[in-house]
Amino acid sequence: MARQKVWRSRVGGSDTATAPHPGTPFIGVDVGGTKILGIVTDGITASIRDRVQEPTPKNPERFADGILAVVGELLDRVPGVAGIGVGVPGLVDHAGVLHYGPNVQGVLGLDIAGQLMRRFPLPAVAENDGYLTALTEHRLGAARGHDHAIIVTQGTGIGGGLIVNGQVLRGANGFAGEPGHMLIDRFGHRCACGRVGCWEAVSSGAGLANLARDVAAEGKAPGILTAAGGDPAAIRGEHVAQALAEGSPEVEEILARFSWWVAQGIGSLIALLDPSIVVLGGGLSAIADGFIDQVSDQVTDAIVGGRHRPVVPIAAADFGPEAGAVGAALRARDFVING
Numbered sequence: 615m616a617r618q619k620v621w622r623s624r625v626g627g628s629d630t631a632t633a634p635h636p637g638t639p640f641i642g643v644d645v646g647g648t649k650i651l652g653i654v655t656d657g658i659t660a661s662i663r664d665r666v667q668e669p670t671p672k673n674p675e676r677f678a679d680g681i682l683a684v685v686g687e688l689l690d691r692v693p694g695v696a697g698i699g700v701g702v703p704g705l706v707d708h709a710g711v712l713h714y715g716p717n718v719q720g721v722l723g724l725d726i727a728g729q730l731m732r733r734f735p736l737p738a739v740a741e742n743d744g745y746l747t748a749l750t751e752h753r754l755g756a757a758r759g760h761d762h763a764i765i766v767t768q769g770t771g772i773g774g775g776l777i778v779n780g781q782v783l784r785g786a787n788g789f790a791g792e793p794g795h796m797l798i799d800r801f802g803h804r805c806a807c808g809r810v811g812c813w814e815a816v817s818s819g820a821g822l823a824n825l826a827r828d829v830a831a832e833g834k835a836p837g838i839l840t841a842a843g844g845d846p847a848a849i850r851g852e853h854v855a856q857a858l859a860e861g862s863p864e865v866e867e868i869l870a871r872f873s874w875w876v877a878q879g880i881g882s883l884i885a886l887l888d889p890s891i892v893v894l895g896g897g898l899s900a901i902a903d904g905f906i907d908q909v910s911d912q913v914t915d916a917i918v919g920g921r922h923r924p925v926v927p928i929a930a931a932d933f934g935p936e937a938g939a940v941g942a943a944l945r946a947r948d949f950v951i952n953g
């Protein structure tokens with residue numbers, strides 16, 4: 615209800631909103647730590663009519679300007695847009711305010727939806743990017759038909775969304791669904807959020823690099839170390855992906871450790887939420903063939919009573935880098951109809 619009040623007070627929406635005509639365009643924007651992707655769809659399907667991609671401004675004070683520029687360019691190109699949805703990586707409340715995001719340091723208390731509505735005469739809504747990815751996979755992708763599902767996106771960090779009783783879970787403040795910052799290893803690696811031992815620090819792209827550095831420091835990945843210029847600290851997820859693509863046996867130990875950690879986190883989530891499917895998406899999907907079977911094998915032992923309950927399938931996401939933007943457009947259309 616808070617969202618409806620915000621929108622109506624700013625753009626004067628009526629209490630009897632009617633569904634936009636099918637085919638009406640909506641803008642969906644996904645803001646990442648490095649790039650901003652804006653697309654135009656019908657807000658119902660994933661059919662993309664137009665797209666703009668720009669780098670995310672390095673300066674946090676220019677962060678909103680980057681989003682406004684992408685939206686402005688799409689509005690110049692596509693007539694008749696009826697609403698704007700934006701996904702951002704961080705804690706977004708029910709009113710669309712981004713409170714904090716570990717991968718967009720320095721952006722605090724930003725009212726993105728409000729800024730969009732002041733600049734453009736259109737309804738606008740902002741959400742957590744993991745929420746929007748979950749919306750896309752639930753409505754159009756791998757979690758379709760599942761009333762209880764966990765969607766985990768493994769990119770630079772970990773994002774996610776939880777489907778509970780057929781809805782993406784919001785929580786009291788809108789902050790639900792951040793599995794990446796569950797504490798999983800008190801003596802583990804430092805996370806982008808500043809704490810030590812988050813699941814993200816061993817199960818995202820950055821986590822994969824952390825584990826590769828461990829293995830290299832033990833002298834077990836000389837080829838990867840050489841590819842990184844001889845400095846373990848310079849090893850990144852890309853070096854692991856490259857070694858995997860080349861069929862190097864060095865990645866086996868790294869992926870075995872990685873799979874184990876991924877499985878521990880998923881096991882905890884399954885124990886908590888009892889889903890009928892777990893969907894893995896995000897940038898690491900490109901190398902998921904290298905670990906998803908190992909994760910599936912190990913999840914059973916990572917759940918309480920794992921051998922006395924139905925197997926929960928671990929599936930690859932149907933959507934790739936556009937999942938968040940597609941979900942943003944879905945959400946924009948929902949917002950115009952329902953607030």
Ligand SMILES: [Zn+2]
Pocket residue numbers: 794795805806807808809812814
């Ligand atoms: Zn963290």
